[in-house]
Amino acid sequence: MTDLTTLLEVGGPVAAIGGGAAYARAKHPGVYWSTVGLPISTARLLSSYGSVMEACGLTVAPSRLRMLAVKATTRREVRPVPPRRGIIRPTSTGLRLRLRLAPGQEPADVAASAERLRHAWGVHAVYVSTVKPGVVELRLVGFDVLHRVRMPRKIDVGLLSVPVALREDATPFVRDYRTVPHQLTLGATLSGKSMYLRHLIAGLASQPVALVGIDCKRGVELAPFAPRLSALATDPEQAAELLPVLVKEMEDRYDLIKARQGIAPDTPAEEITSDVWGLPDSERPVPLVLFVDEVAELFLVATRKDEERRDEMVTQLIRLAQLGRAAGIYLEVCGQRFGAELGKGATMLRAQLTGRVCHRVNDEASAKMALGDIAPEAVTAACAIAPERPGLAVAGDTSGGWSRIRTPYLSLGDAAETCRESAHLVPDLPALKPFRPDVPVRPVETPGPAVRPRLVTD
Numbered sequence: 460m461t462d463l464t465t466l467l468e469v470g471g472p473v474a475a476i477g478g479g480a481a482y483a484r485a486k487h488p489g490v491y492w493s494t495v496g497l498p499i500s501t502a503r504l505l506s507s508y509g510s511v512m513e514a515c516g517l518t519v520a521p522s523r524l525r526m527l528a529v530k531a532t533t534r535r536e537v538r539p540v541p542p543r544r545g546i547i548r549p550t551s552t553g554l555r556l557r558l559r560l561a562p563g564q565e566p567a568d569v570a571a572s573a574e575r576l577r578h579a580w581g582v583h584a585v586y587v588s589t590v591k592p593g594v595v596e597l598r599l600v601g602f603d604v605l606h607r608v609r610m611p612r613k614i615d616v617g618l619l620s621v622p623v624a625l626r627e628d629a630t631p632f633v634r635d636y637r638t639v640p641h642q643l644t645l646g647a648t649l650s651g652k653s654m655y656l657r658h659l660i661a662g663l664a665s666q667p668v669a670l671v672g673i674d675c676k677r678g679v680e681l682a683p684f685a686p687r688l689s690a691l692a693t694d695p696e697q698a699a700e701l702l703p704v705l706v707k708e709m710e711d712r713y714d715l716i717k718a719r720q721g722i723a724p725d726t727p728a729e730e731i732t733s734d735v736w737g738l739p740d741s742e743r744p745v746p747l748v749l750f751v752d753e754v755a756e757l758f759l760v761a762t763r764k765d766e767e768r769r770d771e772m773v774t775q776l777i778r779l780a781q782l783g784r785a786a787g788i789y790l791e792v793c794g795q796r797f798g799a800e801l802g803k804g805a806t807m808l809r810a811q812l813t814g815r816v817c818h819r820v821n822d823e824a825s826a827k828m829a830l831g832d833i834a835p836e837a838v839t840a841a842c843a844i845a846p847e848r849p850g851l852a853v854a855g856d857t858s859g860g861w862s863r864i865r866t867p868y869l870s871l872g873d874a875a876e877t878c879r880e881s882a883h884l885v886p887d888l889p890a891l892k893p894f895r896p897d898v899p900v901r902p903v904e905t906p907g908p909a910v911r912p913r914l915v916t917d
């Protein structure tokens with residue numbers, strides 16, 4: 460009887476703790492990491508650092524001085540030396556650790572062993588980045604942060620940058636228009652492109668920026684943000700009217716810069732090297748971001764008559780992409796495919812779009828349209844995205860780097876509410892007034908009649 464009681468007294472709490480840990484691991488991986496995963500992984504790392512480094516081939520032969528010192532002071536065998544380790548810095552999603560590379564090692568050697576290190580220390584993933592020559596940082600991620608995305612609470616962002624998604628190494632992916640002015644976002648239907656746009660619009664809504672939309676899906680994706688939009692075109696005909704106005708706005712801005720610089724007004728726009736950011740605050744035109752959802756719709760024509768209009772629109776888009784940055788005009792282009800088959804100008808426009816984000820695609824050719832000129836491994840990574848994870852994408856830029864990212868979930872209602880709340884921030888741009896979308900008035904809930912009508916009978 461006493462044995463049974465002891466078993467219950469000891470086994471009960473142990474089972475409860477084990478069950479609780481398993482539940483936390485599945486449902487609240489962040490909590491599990493902070494309470495259980497972090498201490499275990501830290502203990503593993505500290506106790507096995509030297510042997511793991513040796514097993515991964517990351518040690519070097521000791522220097523002669525070290526050999527002599529070890530021999531003189533102890534009788535121990537002289538072991539190969541691992542890279543010198545900095546202090547372990549825990550985070551809410553993993554831990555960070557700096558290593559000083561031994562002579563003859565390069566960051567790629569450590570990166571090549573990342574998979575082995577992750578298994579040795581029982582973490583979800585290990586990422587390696589170079590801090591400065593000779594020093595690398597290991598970022599150990601405790602759990603799959605892209606499963607249920609939660610953005611870090613404190614992110615320092617300035618004007619025209621939006622923390623739009625989370626990278627797989629738990630760092631925020633910031634869309635910064637000042638460093639990457641134009642971007643192309645590709646993905647099959649239901650892959651999460653509009654969610655990505657939604658985050659950008661909601662993020663920019665609170666900033667002093669003019670937002671302009673072209674949504675050839677009759678406006679179903681962008682119309683809910685109408686209160687914050689300075690202009691909205693919902694079909695190719697409207698887009699054909701809006702684009703020349705934007706080009707004119709860009710040219711006016713160049714004139715403004717030229718006037719400020721004292722250059723003769725007939726100097727061609729391409730020769731101006733400065734941009735709107737060089738103007739004093741009081742004169743600087745407000746930055747403008749043009750969102751184009753389903754860009755292919757602008758390229759497709761049914762009749763020969765439409766062809767001229769299409770060519771004009773494409774030329775105007777290319778001009779905006781080519782010259783817009785200096786005038787504070789930025790492009791955010793979304794589509795399902797964007798290849799040479801769309802016709803004249805498609806590849807030229809694509810080449811102007813520096814930032815690339817590729818969501819799930821149906822074939823390798825589509826991934827190549829976004830990432831082919833960046834890195835072949837990025838194309839493979841984009842092709843491996845599962846349909847069960849909408850919003851997951853591969854982000855690259857034309858400098859060759861790429862990473863897996865995922866947007867957090869943001870409902871259309873919440874994004875629309877953000878736009879409604881910041882409607883007063885719509886900048887005054889007279890040229891765009893005719894394109895300002897009609898803001899649907901929210902139905903006002905009127906209380907029932909105070910006095911019930913009485914049937915009048917004689």
Ligand SMILES: Nc1ncnc2c1ncn2[C@@H]1O[C@H](COP(=O)(O)OP(=O)(O)OP(=O)(O)O)[C@@H](O)[C@H]1O
Pocket residue numbers: 646647648649650651652653654655795849850851865866867868
């Ligand atoms: N990061 C995310 N987390 C959870 N759900 C998401 C995420 N991104 C998108 N979704 C969901 O996936 C579905 C498709 O998303 P979205 O409308 O953005 O796709 P799309 O690529 O724009 O599709 P289409 O080409 O048909 O317009 C939506 O129901 C959306 O709620």
Ligand SMILES: [Mg+2]
Pocket residue numbers: 652653680752
């Ligand atoms: Mg969409």
